[in-house]
Amino acid sequence: MRRLWLAAVAALVSAALLWVGHGLWQRLSVPLLRLEAPADFADHEVGLGYVVAEDTQPGFRLPPGADRLRVLVNGAWNGPQPVPETRFSLIGTYRDESGLVLGRESVFFRAGRTLYPRDAAPPLAAVSFEEPDRVALDLRIALLYPPSGTASVQFEPGEGPPGLVDVVLRLYGPNTLTPGTEQVAWQRLRRVEKQRIAGATIEDYRFLPAREIAALVRTIWRPIGPVGIKDRDYRMRRVFIPRHVPPAAPEVLIAQPEVPVLGPGRAVTVPLPESGGCLSMTLTPLSVPLPATITPTAAPRLFWTLHRRGDTPLTRVVPLQIGVENGVQLDVQPGDRMIELRSEEPALLRVTLNRPPPASPGEDRERAAEWDITPPLTRIETWRARPQTPLQFGFHGSPNEATALRLNLIALPADFAAVDQAGPVLPTQSRAEVRFKNADGRILDQQTLVWRPAPDPYTSLAPLALGVPLGIPLVRVFTCPPGTRLVEVDTAALVQVALRPADLPLVRAVPGDYADYQGESRPIPLWFSLAPRQAAALRRADHAFWLVRQQRPPELAPELLTGTAWNEALDLEPAGAGRVLWLPRARDGFFETRAAAATYLALPVGQAVSVDFIADGRAALAPALLFVRPPEPGSLKIFLEGKHQQSLTTSAPFGVLSLPPVSAGTHVLRVEADPATRLFLNHRLPEDNYLLRVFARTLDQPLWVDVEKEADSAVSLVVTLFTPRPATENTLVVTRLEGVDPRRGGTAFTPREGRFTVQPAEDDALGQGEPRYDAGQRFFVPLGDDLPAGTYRLWLEKVEGPARLVRVTRQQSLTRRPTSLRPAPAAPTPKFFQE
DSSP, rough: OOHHHHHHHHHHHHHHHHHHHEEEEEEEOOOOOOOOSSOOTTTEEEOOOEEEEETTTEEEEEEEOOEEEEEEEEEESSSOOOOOOOOOEEEEEEEOOOEEEEEEEEEEETTTTTTTTTTTTOOOOOOBOTTTEEEEOOOOEEEEOOOOOEEEEEEEEOOTTEEEEEEEEEEEEEEEEEEEHHHHHHHHHHHHHHHHHHOOOOTTTOOOHHHHHHHHTTTTTTEOOOGGGGGGGOOOOOOOEEOOOSSSSSOOOEEOSSOEEEEEEEEEEEOTTOEEEEEEEEEOOOOOOOOOTOOOOOSSSEEEEEEEEEEEEEEEHHHHTTTTEEEEEEEEETTEEEEEEEEEEEEEEEEEEEEEESSTTSOSSSSSSEOOOOOOOOOEEEEEEEEBBBBEEEEESSSSOOOEEEEEEEEOSOOOOOOTSSSOOOOSEEEEEEEEEOOOSSSEEEOOOEEOOOOTGGGGTTTTTOOOBOOOOOOEEEOOOOTOOEEEEEEEEEEEEEEEEETTTOOOOOOOOOOOOOOOTTTOOOOOOOOOOHHHHTSSSSEEEOOOOOOOOOOSSOOOSSSBBBOOOOOBBOOSSEEEEEEOOOEOOOOOOSSOOEEEEEEEOOOOEEEEOOOSSEEEEEEEEEEEEOOOOOOOOOOEETEEEEEEEEOOOOEEEOOOOOSSSEEEEEEEEEOOEEEEEEESSOOOOOOOEEEEEEEOOOOOEEEOOOOOSEEEEEEEEEOOOOOOOOEEEEEEEEEEOOOOOOOOOOEEEEEHHHHHHHOOOOOOSOOOSSSSSEEEEEOOOTSSEEEEEEEEEEEESSSEEEEEEEOOOOSSOOOOOOOSSSOOOOOOGGG
């Protein structure tokens, strides 16, 4: 019996030793990616990629505290080796724990150029597939910054060229694990990946070399696996892209230059890395013959504007020398967002960044590699259509969502050889038929365009450079019906087509690592010093400008200069901040001319309150009272020092009253009203003003507002949309600027047309009853100094969406933004009133 017990104990000990030995062997055999430099992993392969295609959109659950994500992608090209600088993108959707969408972000990548030359040298070469007609693009990298409260992120394909069949993605989050727990996590991940590898095929996965991943991930990143990968179908499908369908008769594809060219009306925006560095801009003016209608500039100049984190743009003017290479150097600081470049003469551009951030704390900045961050030329394929032979463009979009399609039509002479020496020979009238068809060939929608071509004086400066007179481009934006698979364009003109996936955001934070901004609808980083929730909402807005003059729309609505007035900046004073007020210079209930961004103090209804009034040097001024109440008849009674001063009977849901004049000092104020009424007394900030009047009207019909530009200096209009609760859908608004007389020069150019997709604000506005509106979401319409003084008309038209109210304000200064609101000081006279 004793022998049996000893044998059993020996078997148990042997099993334990074998288990421990097996685990130790696995631990020793699994490479850890906590390295300070690339290491040799022999034949080990890690970094399983997850396919992202039209019908494959993997989701990833974020670990707690993941405030940023690193994305490694590798695109699959169907065909021969892709050309350098091939562009593609992914769209990430951020969701909270309940599945509510917090935001969407489009990340652009470019093949043929590594973003981390210090970490992965030489760059990762293209990897060939088993199939001879399929290759993979180079490894691409970017950083994402999920909104606060994000629990998961889902990826889908964005824009890309024909031939890009899918993208393989690998996601990493910040490594908050300890060395011990990190090792265990890596072992578990390796076991899972080995199981996937055992049953994977070349059509399911592609692998990234461990050497490159170790060099790029470094010590602060760890992999994040997808959610529900076992239940997903990883089939290859074409990315959501426009694709030309060649018919039997060959078309003429017009070649375009590959180098960025500055010039009149051709501004370039260069996003900057988060960490700063030494920026070098090299410009070579071109010797281009100008049309007879354009007067040559004696001393051409370069205008550049640097946008900083604090949104205080720095603008400089640099003279250029014709025929030689001009160099400009600038030190950009950490947090600088972007630089805008404009030139009075056409010139080639190259932008480089020296001394980028070091790869490791011990690396010498001076010996770090140079970044070539020259922005790619915003180009689009141009096709010469033939009469009675329609061009066909096919794309695969969502069957349930509409897609925005932009169509440019450029008239040209019927016969290239028959050019009149006296002037351009353009047709007196041009016509185009646009048809939208589904997969079965059935016409879902059909549009007919008829226009009179006007000669374009800048033809010789156009990127097409055909050597023949061209017409001013006619730009139209259509909404392709859901289920559209084919777009036919039947015309005798040059045709350019671009797609905009639904809800694709164009304004977003510039990531810490350099990101490419490119494509026909490239993002334009805009930064304003707003409150955090306002800034986050503004970045989610959709800004897409097309700088082409449009025909005058019919006058369908009266002026916007009537309606109910609201104050632009409305913010509640924090509790316990005190009751010290600055008296406004109120005129007819509006804060105008000398008015600043105003704050309001909440007043209790029916209670006497002691308020300290601080005057601006005058003997007496009248404060203003804001009331918000149910939309039914009611009355308000105002008592000052116990005496009845004013009464009002109204059914308006909100309004502003000028109270009786009071002197500086402490006064007792009491307002009697319905219990549901909310009262706010204005609080004046001792700072320069930046707003003028505000007007609110319903947006059920197209509206217009006349803007008086008193000088050549730039001004900006702020358009705010209010959406009734509880609607959560986006609102698409189209803007058109009329009366535009473009001229050459200026430090800014003015967009003639814009499309804005605006999400409802997160907070409710000051309103009670039904409907109850949100706090308002704003976007900006600039009027640059390229427009002379005069009167201009801005049209606003809601294409779709639930927003009903709109208000327009005039912003006096483009360099000053509203600062954070704070209680006014108690003693000195504010500098705002010094004259």
